[in-house]
Amino acid sequence: GDSVTQMEGPVTLSEEAFLTINCTYTATGYPSLFWYVQYPGEGLQLLLKATKADDKGSNKGFEATYRKETTSFHLEKGSVQVSDSAVYFCALTKIYNQGGKLIFGQGTELSVKP
Amino acid sequence: GAVVSQHPSRVICKSGTSVKIECRSLDFQATTMFWYRQFPKKSLMLMATSNEGSKATYEQGVEKDKFLINHASLTLSTLTVTSAHPEDSSFYICSASSADNYGYTFGSGTRLTVV
Numbered sequence: 001g002d003s004v005t006q007m008e009g010p011v012t013l014s015e016e017a018f019l020t021i022n023c024t025y026t027a028t029g030y031p032s033l034f035w036y037v038q039y040p041g042e043g044l045q046l047l048l049k050a051t052k053a054d055d056k057g058s059n060k061g062f063e064a065t066y067r068k069e070t071t072s073f074h075l076e077k078g079s080v081q082v083s084d085s086a087v088y089f090c091a092l093t094k095i096y097n098q099g100g101k102l103i104f105g106q107g108t109e110l111s112v113k114p
Numbered sequence: 115g116a117v118v119s120q121h122p123s124r125v126i127c128k129s130g131t132s133v134k135i136e137c138r139s140l141d142f143q144a145t146t147m148f149w150y151r152q153f154p155k156k157s158l159m160l161m162a163t164s165n166e167g168s169k170a171t172y173e174q175g176v177e178k179d180k181f182l183i184n185h186a187s188l189t190l191s192t193l194t195v196t197s198a199h200p201e202d203s204s205f206y207i208c209s210a211s212s213a214d215n216y217g218y219t220f221g222s223g224t225r226l227t228v229v
Binding site for chain 1: 155160163179217218223
């Protein structure tokens with residue numbers, strides 16, 4: 001079945017360091033891909049998305065490119081801040097905008113130290 | 115933007131009692147609601163999917179008689195944990211989707227503790 005695999009956490013970085021969180025997926029067809037962020041004790045917020053191959057999603061300095069050839073959607077940020085400390089989830093859906101369920105990766109905890 | 119209000123944010127209940135969690139879409143019509151359960155430092159486990167006016171579709175291994183889901187209107191879905199036990203203690207999150215919303219909007223979650 002369809003699945004999402006993220007790199008293991010926790011990831012600990014110093015402020016202003018470069019961030020990469022790897023995400024690969026297994027799915028037939030052309031899924032839509034997402035990155036969500038969860039701050040402690042809260043629900044999930046959409047960080048960015050891409051709905052077709054070669055699309056680049058970006059928001060708040062974060063970027064991810066939908067690479068169909070490598071089935072990947074790696075999250076990157078050039079300079080992280082302490083406020084970026086959170087858990088990041090990669091996800092996919094096969095039926096975007098029609099009530100299709102999201103399939104999540106296991107989450108990667110990011111801790112940014114001053 | 116789209117907002118989903120989830121209440122309560124925290125609830126403590128005694129073992130054997132039932133607890134109801136509400137999710138409301140405030141500025142859009144949620145044709146589909148998803149209910150997730152999240153264990154500490156774990157990913158989200160989809161429990162069920164509900165479409166307005168229809169019975170919920172439960173994921174394999176989720177007890178439908180224990181986790182009652184109602185989606186009677188386009189703006190409200192409820193999850194009732196019946197006869198709660200300590201092992202039901204968890205973080206529950208709802209998510210709403212509609213064609214007009216172009217995506218998924220998550221509630222802020224409910225921390226359930228059964229004592």
